[in-house]
Amino acid sequence: MAASSFSCAQSLCLTSRGRVSFPGGCVLKRRNSHLVFASSLKSNKDVSSVSKVETLLDSVRWDDKGLAVAIAQNVDTGAILMQGFANRDALATTISSRKATFYSRSRSSLWTKGETSNNFINVYDIFLDCDHDSIIYLGKPDGPTCHTGSETCYYTSVLDSLETEQVAAGSRLASTTLYSLESTVFQRRAEIETTTESGKPSWTKRLLLNQDLLCSKIREEADELCRTLEDNEDKGRAASEMGDVLYHAMVLLALKDVKMEDVLDVLRRRFSQSGIEEKGSRGKQKS
Amino acid sequence: MAASSFSCAQSLCLTSRGRVSFPGGCVLKRRNSHLVFASSLKSNKDVSSVSKVETLLDSVRWDDKGLAVAIAQNVDTGAILMQGFANRDALATTISSRKATFYSRSRSSLWTKGETSNNFINVYDIFLDCDHDSIIYLGKPDGPTCHTGSETCYYTSVLDSLETEQVAAGSRLASTTLYSLESTVFQRRAEIETTTESGKPSWTKRLLLNQDLLCSKIREEADELCRTLEDNEDKGRAASEMGDVLYHAMVLLALKDVKMEDVLDVLRRRFSQSGIEEKGSRGKQKS
DSSP, rough: GGGGGGGTTTTEEEETTTEEEOTTOOEEETTEEEEESSOOOOOOHHHHHHHHHHHHHHSSSOOOTTTTEEEEEEEEOEEEEEEEOOOHHHHHHHHHBOOOEEEEEEEEEEEETTTTTTTTEEEEEEEETTTOOEEEEEEEEOOOOOOOOSSSSSEEEEEHHSSSSSOOSSSSSOOOOOHHHHHHHHHHHHHHHHOOSOOOOHHHHHHHHOOHHHHHHHHHHHHHHHHHHHTTTOHHHHHHHHHHHHHHHHHHHTTTTTTTTHHHHHHHHHHHHHHHHHHOOOOOHHH | GGGTTTTTTOOEEEEEETTOOTTTTTTTETHHHHHHSOOOOSHHHHHHHHHHHHHHHSSSSOOOSOEEEEEEEEETTOEEEEEEEHHHHHHHHHHHEEEEEEEEEETTTTEETTTTTTTOOHHHHHEEEEEOOOEEEEEESSSOSSSTTSSSSSEEHHHHHSSSSSSSOOOOOOOOOHHHHHHHHHHHHHHHHOOOOOOOOHHHHHHHHHHHHHHHHHHHHHOOOOOHHHHHHOOOHHHHHHHHHHHHHHHHHHHHOHHHHHHHHHHHHHHHHHHHHHHHHHHHHHH
């Protein structure tokens, strides 16, 4: 995590098109990609910070319209939230404000996601690709990103559409493996609550309906994972047992109405404060 | 997962610009966005499949150059592998071949990632965004995606760059929370193997150096997770205990040289075959 990297440009902010300012009132105006001092700078450190931002902005390969693709990604789940375009000012604003900001091609203006909905995307890190013409805003959304109210803008599966008579809209969010599994487990829980089924329930439903069985399985799978180390079993066995631990633990999380995103949020907060090891150490002292 | 959706267009393949063919030899030629029959179709089902692909391709809002942004994402880890552009033929080829295919603007031609390196991206699902002008290829890469040999193309952190004298290239992959944590744990393991340290080792290193301690912690944390359900503890406690389970289990995985991606690969394979519940059931019968 780049928690330690977040301090560098914190004191900069973009006041208007092409201007980078400091909270202390110093304003820099960019003209032809060069900075012109509008008033004296507070310190050499400030000059250095502005210079570094300008160097960074210069390193981006903006296209003939001055744009680069900008992708907003959830730092915890990895979900691609939305994709827009950034120009120089949009990237500078994102760096200074830490709110994902884009250039709206339809309105020909800067646009900070959340400025009307309040669902900002709080940016923790920014990455350029190998060609320096594509940008990732890695951040945490305050709420649903899509203007439709959907968690992300990607909810139309091409392959689902090809199985139906028309382009299927809004049916299924693009999800990676862990979140597809989570979605299935939560769906099983909802089915139990809303329908009465005849026939033999699935294994997931049996676990959801029997807390003793579920907890005995979690303890058993954790033990089996440990034994892959203690008994020097092979890598494939360790991966398989960890899969069992994850799956059964996620069934418990579904019963507690806890999402993996909540768990990862906990880990990120501990991790970025070097708190994992501190927490572990406390646990050790307790035990 | 869309494992069940993968059969629909499997029998289609794109032979050349604007042509969609069937293995049986029937070739369709697209002219002005309409399909013209070049020979008789094998069945009404084939006609329907081609028609659905065309409807889908028609639904994309291609820009004035006939392009849309296409983002390749690792289906297991969520890592954004690369970003390119797709035209109509690139998307049609990706649908039929299930290999991520783009339109190279510099070479003005279709380009299937891996056609020279053999590092294909095997596409399991494709998503459109709410505006239908941005595409996700959700897939599994055969090897490193970037032409530099990097796992993904996004390895230049803007915020790291702002802390150094120049734009930092290749220093750190864009990683979400789980993989940042994994990277740290693997780094601690490497430090143990390569350096002799004085002073008190970190908690992670103590776990790595003491398998008895590590396994007792994993069993203890699994038990504490179960007790959040058994003792009806709050959601925050469940998320926190699951964080502990994940972290300690990942230390064990590092000792076994197993990545979370391997674990998720196992889960996806079971899951897409509805095998999770089958596996669980087998486990139950054993115990």
